[in-house]
Amino acid sequence: MMNDGPRSEELALQRTLNRLADEEAASLERLFHLLAIPSISTDPTHHDSCLAAAEWCAASLREIGFDARVEPTLGKPMVVGHWRAKEKSDARRHVLFYGHYDVQPADPLEEWDAPPFSPRLVEDPRHGMMIVARGASDDKGQVMTFIEACRAWLAEHGSLPVDVSVLIEGEEESGSPSLLPFLAAHGDELAADLALVCDTEQWDEDTPAITAFLRGLAFSEITITGPSRDLHSGLYGGPARNPLQALAKILAELHDQNGRVAIPGFYDGVRQPSAGEIAAWRTLGFDSASFLGGVGLSTPAGETGFSILEQLWSRPTAEINGIHGGYGGPGTKTVIPSHATAKLSFRLVPGQEPDKIIEGWHRFVKEHLPSDASATYAGEGGSPAVGFDTNAPAFRAASRALEAEWSKPPVMIGCGASIPIVGSFRSRLGMDVLLIGFALDDDRIHAPNEKYNLRSFTKGARSWARLLAALGRGA
Amino acid sequence: MMNDGPRSEELALQRTLNRLADEEAASLERLFHLLAIPSISTDPTHHDSCLAAAEWCAASLREIGFDARVEPTLGKPMVVGHWRAKEKSDARRHVLFYGHYDVQPADPLEEWDAPPFSPRLVEDPRHGMMIVARGASDDKGQVMTFIEACRAWLAEHGSLPVDVSVLIEGEEESGSPSLLPFLAAHGDELAADLALVCDTEQWDEDTPAITAFLRGLAFSEITITGPSRDLHSGLYGGPARNPLQALAKILAELHDQNGRVAIPGFYDGVRQPSAGEIAAWRTLGFDSASFLGGVGLSTPAGETGFSILEQLWSRPTAEINGIHGGYGGPGTKTVIPSHATAKLSFRLVPGQEPDKIIEGWHRFVKEHLPSDASATYAGEGGSPAVGFDTNAPAFRAASRALEAEWSKPPVMIGCGASIPIVGSFRSRLGMDVLLIGFALDDDRIHAPNEKYNLRSFTKGARSWARLLAALGRGA
Numbered sequence: 031m032m033n034d035g036p037r038s039e040e041l042a043l044q045r046t047l048n049r050l051a052d053e054e055a056a057s058l059e060r061l062f063h064l065l066a067i068p069s070i071s072t073d074p075t076h077h078d079s080c081l082a083a084a085e086w087c088a089a090s091l092r093e094i095g096f097d098a099r100v101e102p103t104l105g106k107p108m109v110v111g112h113w114r115a116k117e118k119s120d121a122r123r124h125v126l127f128y129g130h131y132d133v134q135p136a137d138p139l140e141e142w143d144a145p146p147f148s149p150r151l152v153e154d155p156r157h158g159m160m161i162v163a164r165g166a167s168d169d170k171g172q173v174m175t176f177i178e179a180c181r182a183w184l185a186e187h188g189s190l191p192v193d194v195s196v197l198i199e200g201e202e203e204s205g206s207p208s209l210l211p212f213l214a215a216h217g218d219e220l221a222a223d224l225a226l227v228c229d230t231e232q233w234d235e236d237t238p239a240i241t242a243f244l245r246g247l248a249f250s251e252i253t254i255t256g257p258s259r260d261l262h263s264g265l266y267g268g269p270a271r272n273p274l275q276a277l278a279k280i281l282a283e284l285h286d287q288n289g290r291v292a293i294p295g296f297y298d299g300v301r302q303p304s305a306g307e308i309a310a311w312r313t314l315g316f317d318s319a320s321f322l323g324g325v326g327l328s329t330p331a332g333e334t335g336f337s338i339l340e341q342l343w344s345r346p347t348a349e350i351n352g353i354h355g356g357y358g359g360p361g362t363k364t365v366i367p368s369h370a371t372a373k374l375s376f377r378l379v380p381g382q383e384p385d386k387i388i389e390g391w392h393r394f395v396k397e398h399l400p401s402d403a404s405a406t407y408a409g410e411g412g413s414p415a416v417g418f419d420t421n422a423p424a425f426r427a428a429s430r431a432l433e434a435e436w437s438k439p440p441v442m443i444g445c446g447a448s449i450p451i452v453g454s455f456r457s458r459l460g461m462d463v464l465l466i467g468f469a470l471d472d473d474r475i476h477a478p479n480e481k482y483n484l485r486s487f488t489k490g491a492r493s494w495a496r497l498l499a500a501l502g503r504g505a
Numbered sequence: 506m507m508n509d510g511p512r513s514e515e516l517a518l519q520r521t522l523n524r525l526a527d528e529e530a531a532s533l534e535r536l537f538h539l540l541a542i543p544s545i546s547t548d549p550t551h552h553d554s555c556l557a558a559a560e561w562c563a564a565s566l567r568e569i570g571f572d573a574r575v576e577p578t579l580g581k582p583m584v585v586g587h588w589r590a591k592e593k594s595d596a597r598r599h600v601l602f603y604g605h606y607d608v609q610p611a612d613p614l615e616e617w618d619a620p621p622f623s624p625r626l627v628e629d630p631r632h633g634m635m636i637v638a639r640g641a642s643d644d645k646g647q648v649m650t651f652i653e654a655c656r657a658w659l660a661e662h663g664s665l666p667v668d669v670s671v672l673i674e675g676e677e678e679s680g681s682p683s684l685l686p687f688l689a690a691h692g693d694e695l696a697a698d699l700a701l702v703c704d705t706e707q708w709d710e711d712t713p714a715i716t717a718f719l720r721g722l723a724f725s726e727i728t729i730t731g732p733s734r735d736l737h738s739g740l741y742g743g744p745a746r747n748p749l750q751a752l753a754k755i756l757a758e759l760h761d762q763n764g765r766v767a768i769p770g771f772y773d774g775v776r777q778p779s780a781g782e783i784a785a786w787r788t789l790g791f792d793s794a795s796f797l798g799g800v801g802l803s804t805p806a807g808e809t810g811f812s813i814l815e816q817l818w819s820r821p822t823a824e825i826n827g828i829h830g831g832y833g834g835p836g837t838k839t840v841i842p843s844h845a846t847a848k849l850s851f852r853l854v855p856g857q858e859p860d861k862i863i864e865g866w867h868r869f870v871k872e873h874l875p876s877d878a879s880a881t882y883a884g885e886g887g888s889p890a891v892g893f894d895t896n897a898p899a900f901r902a903a904s905r906a907l908e909a910e911w912s913k914p915p916v917m918i919g920c921g922a923s924i925p926i927v928g929s930f931r932s933r934l935g936m937d938v939l940l941i942g943f944a945l946d947d948d949r950i951h952a953p954n955e956k957y958n959l960r961s962f963t964k965g966a967r968s969w970a971r972l973l974a975a976l977g978r979g980a
Contacts, residue, residue, distance in 0.1 A: 071836075072837060072838065073834060073835055073836065074835060135832070135834055135838055137834070138735075141734075203838075204837060205836075205837060245739060247739070249839070251837075257800040258800055259616075259800060259949065259953065260613075260951065260953065261952065262951040263824045263852070264722070264921045264923055265706075265817070265920075265922050265946060266800065266817075266921070267817075267824045267852050267921060268808070268822045268852070269793075269796075269806060269816050270797070270802060270806060271802055272824055274825040274826075274827070274828050275824075277753075277828075278753045278756035278757045281750065282750075282754040282757030282758070283757070285750070318744075322745070325732040325733050325736055325741070326734070327733075327746055328877055329746075329877050331743075331744060331745060331746040331747070331877060332743035332745075333743070338744045342741075342742075342743055342744065345743055347743045349742045349747055349839075350749040350750050350753065350831065351832050351841070352832040352833050352842070353752075353753070353828045353829070353830055354829050354833035355828055356825065356826050356828060356848065357612075357827040358827050358829035359547065359610055359612070360547060361546075361548065361679045362547060362679060362826070362850065363609060363610055363827070363848070363951065364724070364824070364826055364850045364922075364951065365609075370828065371833070373831070373832055375738055375742075375837065375839045377738070377743070400806070401803070401804040401806065402797075402801075402804050409836065445739070445740075446741070447737060447739025447740050471740060475737055475740070476736075476838065476839065477734050477735040477736065478735065
């Protein structure tokens, strides 16, 4: 039914889009079911919720006509689903869609206006209706734009324009430890012509984007130990090594006065974008004042000599994500604690290897440790950065589909955040990857009151409906 | 009965000491009752336990013959008790005993071998029997040495060698905010010839000590705020100010490379001990290696150019007691937090004023704050350091009594910790103060598995029984 020429293809798509419009309330209700499951992968006490979220996703796929299952791993399970046309054809494209059902922890809970796993619609003067819940934008809302697009195609036509496999993982927010073993074991089943990843942002609320550059990540937790037990700061203060102070000194030395990371060898091998790429970024009209002002800041704090977009898309970082040690309760406690812990993450760019960055960090600490202080490490890992060829046919087809929905061509952007799967799809399964998402930079992902605009959700689903059609045309 | 000459005085004391020996099991049981009450004054959730501990102390005093009551304050109540001889005499001495019924928080709970408020006896190869519980040494065990000594005198003789008032406060571990107002309102009732304070250490387990020098304290909690909300470190990392990093830089600058506090004006007015005092400390045979080695350290970390005893007894410090900000749960969370908090305390020596130290700290922070970071402060206060004349008659009488119990004269020591009441007794009520305690430096006060040797408890009570007799002789 979709091979009767451009005119009939256009009509088929239109019926799918109409179906999405008719189904909007039901779509939203389905999304709310998924958002109500507190599938925090990094917190072991939420393991059962992760299993429930996986089962929910598999059941949804089966409901719309996919052959889907929950596949165990050593960590959180994978959701795997397939829909394939009955008539086999070598000309028929096969895409693999990727998303994740796990979410970030919701703390600090007291900063949420309503419970994070009680999704609700909130009217906002600027954004209109917003879906507010942990995971609304990252990534459950985005995953559901794709599933709802497939649902509409299948409900309206009984088929999809391309063969579709789906992989929804449950450890994206905790470093994806099971992903590589899973791809190694199930590579033949998952390999497709093209991967679609929906975990990124648009350029702004009216301008779609395809993400052509992703920073990598390395992470480490360090514990500095001083005395063998907590000490009274009156009876020991002065002569006794304070691990909080030792930790503060190490972390304070992490950047030089120009904001450069001071770990020896940190910038070795870093590949900078071409002058052309940087020039293209300049034409985007990025509003630095608004970017910073939106989160209460006014002055770029990163490396001197680089614009904010260059800092975000092409420069590596070292960030402290948490420090915890000593007394933190109400009032005072005059203690010199035995130990203190910091969590750090390093954003990486092409040319940097996570393992070498972690090695350099350990050497750096060793060189900065004072007497009577020792360092131990935990929870380390990471994934390298990746970049894409924006002239590939799939990029061009996707651009046309997005332009049809948004009345503007997508911009080819970078993203400062990491999506570990992307490098793996390229290196392990040899697939090109299209990174298309409908999140906005004010969606408060990883923060209290995370939201996804209702418009992002509805136009996101419409965009996928169009993309499936465009990819079906054999672009 | 106690005025029949030296021989009968000696017999009366001996009967009291025998009574203490007979009562040992019952004394310990009474102490265990008090230790079982989790009277953590700094934590509002333990307010009721503080009230219960106060009521328990007052009831104990009434039971042995004191006129005692629980007196409310704006914070935790005071326990006030009096025993006065029926026959008034101007020659009769009147002493005020001070201690505190509140204790430090017990966290980290997981490092206790048994629950902190389930007191128990533990056999130790080095110390013999030890009383293990939060507050065993600081200060419930010490308070009970005095009350048990009074109990034995009163049970055996129906009277005490001196008139005795008792003041037991409940906010010593949280800065004693109610103490000055209470002394102002009840000064006439509390004024005595001499104050006895039992909240300090011996020199070692065989050598008693009178503490002649106490460091003061100033404390502050600082919160650094950067962005207006928690940010994703991928999407903002680089350009966004990280308050954890700003805090680490400020705290790292707090000491110079010689361990001196870098706050401008910090050492203004500091009075150093005389050459004679320092020489006397050198004769004490302080074992630096054992002091540090006992807590897993090997190298003095304080100001270069000063011995450990000088650092502890005569040099001020700046200590970080806690840092908390960003993610601290299991796994990773790539967040740039909106704010980060540190608790600090400054140990002061004579010549330093807490208010000026806090002012200097605020100026220091202001000078070190980077762009897009602001500082707010909470929970600030403090008390100055104090020193004593060790040739006063009460010091000499106390020395003789302690020598009789321990077969060694007490050493006149300093103490690095603060006891806010001491300065107030001198300045507000015009009293001399005798600081005598039986704690040991390995009692793990303010730390997990706090203990008080059973021998400290029994010989402490015997020491007080002797001290009361010595003071009754009109020394």
